[in-house]
Amino acid sequence: MLFQHIKDLYDYRNLIWVLAWVEFKQRYKNSVLGYFWSLLEPLLMFAVLYIVFSNLMRVQVEHYQLFLLQGIIMWSFFTRSTSASLMAIAGKPQLVKKVYFPRDILVISGCITALLMSIFESIVFLAFLLFFGIPLSVNIAYLPIIIFLFFMIALGTSLVLAALNVYYRDIQYIWALVLQIGFFATPVIFPLSVFPPYLLKVLSYNPLAQVIFLARDVTLYSKVPNMASFLFVIFIAVVVLVFGYVIFTRLEPRFAEEL
Amino acid sequence: MSIIEVEHLHKIFQIPHEKRNTLFKTLTGLLRPASYETFHALKDISFSIEDGEMLGIIGQNGSGKSTLLKILARILVPTSGSVRVRKRITPFLELGVGFNQDFTAAENIRIYGIIMGLSPQEIDDKSDYILEFAGLTKFRDTKLRNFSSGMQVRLAFSTAIQTNPEILLLDEVLAVGDMDFQKKCLTVLEQFKNEGVTIIFVSHDLDDISEHCGRAMLLNHGELAMIGETRDVIVRYQSTAMI
Numbered sequence: 001m002l003f004q005h006i007k008d009l010y011d012y013r014n015l016i017w018v019l020a021w022v023e024f025k026q027r028y029k030n031s032v033l034g035y036f037w038s039l040l041e042p043l044l045m046f047a048v049l050y051i052v053f054s055n056l057m058r059v060q061v062e063h064y065q066l067f068l069l070q071g072i073i074m075w076s077f078f079t080r081s082t083s084a085s086l087m088a089i090a091g092k093p094q095l096v097k098k099v100y101f102p103r104d105i106l107v108i109s110g111c112i113t114a115l116l117m118s119i120f121e122s123i124v125f126l127a128f129l130l131f132f133g134i135p136l137s138v139n140i141a142y143l144p145i146i147i148f149l150f151f152m153i154a155l156g157t158s159l160v161l162a163a164l165n166v167y168y169r170d171i172q173y174i175w176a177l178v179l180q181i182g183f184f185a186t187p188v189i190f191p192l193s194v195f196p197p198y199l200l201k202v203l204s205y206n207p208l209a210q211v212i213f214l215a216r217d218v219t220l221y222s223k224v225p226n227m228a229s230f231l232f233v234i235f236i237a238v239v240v241l242v243f244g245y246v247i248f249t250r251l252e253p254r255f256a257e258e259l
Numbered sequence: 260m261s262i263i264e265v266e267h268l269h270k271i272f273q274i275p276h277e278k279r280n281t282l283f284k285t286l287t288g289l290l291r292p293a294s295y296e297t298f299h300a301l302k303d304i305s306f307s308i309e310d311g312e313m314l315g316i317i318g319q320n321g322s323g324k325s326t327l328l329k330i331l332a333r334i335l336v337p338t339s340g341s342v343r344v345r346k347r348i349t350p351f352l353e354l355g356v357g358f359n360q361d362f363t364a365a366e367n368i369r370i371y372g373i374i375m376g377l378s379p380q381e382i383d384d385k386s387d388y389i390l391e392f393a394g395l396t397k398f399r400d401t402k403l404r405n406f407s408s409g410m411q412v413r414l415a416f417s418t419a420i421q422t423n424p425e426i427l428l429l430d431e432v433l434a435v436g437d438m439d440f441q442k443k444c445l446t447v448l449e450q451f452k453n454e455g456v457t458i459i460f461v462s463h464d465l466d467d468i469s470e471h472c473g474r475a476m477l478l479n480h481g482e483l484a485m486i487g488e489t490r491d492v493i494v495r496y497q498s499t500a501m502i
Contacts (some may be wrong), residue, residue: 014378018374062406095356098334098352099332099350099356099357099375161364167282168282174282253336254336
């Protein structure tokens with residue numbers, strides 16, 4: 001059944017791609033600055049946070065500019081993909097009620113849109129890397145794997161949210177709150193070490209914290225990924241994705257009736 | 260050989276009296292059990308369709324015609340019974356599904372074509388022809404929001420008929436266009452029929468049904484009242500409608 005579904009998804013690859021592309025393109029189509037807007041947005045956020053946290057709070061981190069920028073880009077990927085998923089099914093009644101294709105395609109393509117945006121934003125990150133002359137090492141080769149695992153976590157979460165939001169429309173408000181709390185429980189703007197030890201212990205089980213931590217290690221600090229973290233993230237990615245599919249397939253048959 | 264086999268198909272909808280569509284309402288409503296109205300939309304339907312046949316489905320509003328098409332298209336799941344379909348189904352339940360107003364005609368052909376199962380290669384090959392058939396060649400790069408609804412339907416139809424269907428489901432899509440457009444649609448239908456496409460056709464226009472369909476099915480309050488020679492079924496429908 002699993003292999004059959006993967007084959008189905010492969011057969012629908014053009015649809016997945018075209019849906020992701022439409023969302024991506026539409027995002028910037030009606031703005032004057034077009035695609036540049038997507039570069040400006042993280043840059044502005046970066047500038048504000050950088051001024052506040054490097055001058056006022058005096059965060060002591062090596063390569064703080066890049067630490068911060070990478071954190072923002074990765075966190076935005078997670079917020080964008082999961083927030084988009086809330087409406088991936090609930091916001092497209094026509095596609096659900098008038099044609100048939102595996103419904104998870106709508107969620108997958110939403111996550112791909114978010115990934116495309118993040119890749120685009122990474123141009124700024126790359127420019128910063130060059131500008132500050134950060135030496136890269138072969139460990140950067142781990143980055144695609146880490147991003148793939150991150151994608152699995154985002155997709156698994158998105159599947160649950162997309163399915164639940166069809167039945168319970170207040171999930172979207174609850175999720176906005178969760179994300180706000182998550183922002184501070186994840187080392188986006190400061191390292192986890194600012195927290196007292198007991199909190200640090202709890203927060204290190206936050207998979208997003210581990211993902212961002214791993215990504216920074218292999219890009220900014222030329223380190224080999226910490227094996228414990230790496231295995232933990234692999235484990236979580238598999239669990240979250242399987243859990244997402246279990247919930248999604250259970251709720252999927254009645255989507256067309258609920259909308 | 261029959262390519263669609265439906266056996267003892269039932270579809271029951273549960274329509275809640277009070278819709279609990281938030282987590283909050285569901286939690287606060289736990290003490291009061293939810294009350295439902297059940298609606299038996301399809302009752303014990305069994306039939307089969309031969310390859311290359313054109314079957315018309317008639318019946319009053321609410322008799323279950325659209326529900327049946329949606330189950331065949333896998334959009335709805337049967338409550339019980341079995342549905343076996345041996346070829347690829349192309350549903351035309353609505354034209355222009357997935358059309359995006361912010362995109363141009365050419366881009367929308369691409370989006371809609373892929374939703375309807377065309378490959379990017381086929382779309383590249385056919386998009387000039389599609390625009391020509393719709394009479395919209397000049398508007399290739401015009402955004403869809405500047406199109407009239409008639410132009411949009413023409414664009415959608417021209418794209419949809421490029422899909423090389425094996426089994427085609429039509430739910431009163433013909434009702435939308437003007438006379439010329441309807442005529443064009445029926446010509447295309449005839450062409451498909453001659454190519455051996457199996458067509459299932461829901462319509463209220465009994466003339467269209469009797470002209471094009473070899474067999475017809477009459478649904479009455481979710482029950483299969485009759486299936487057989489189109490002429491006989493229409494006579495039966497007219498006699499029950501009188502009462």
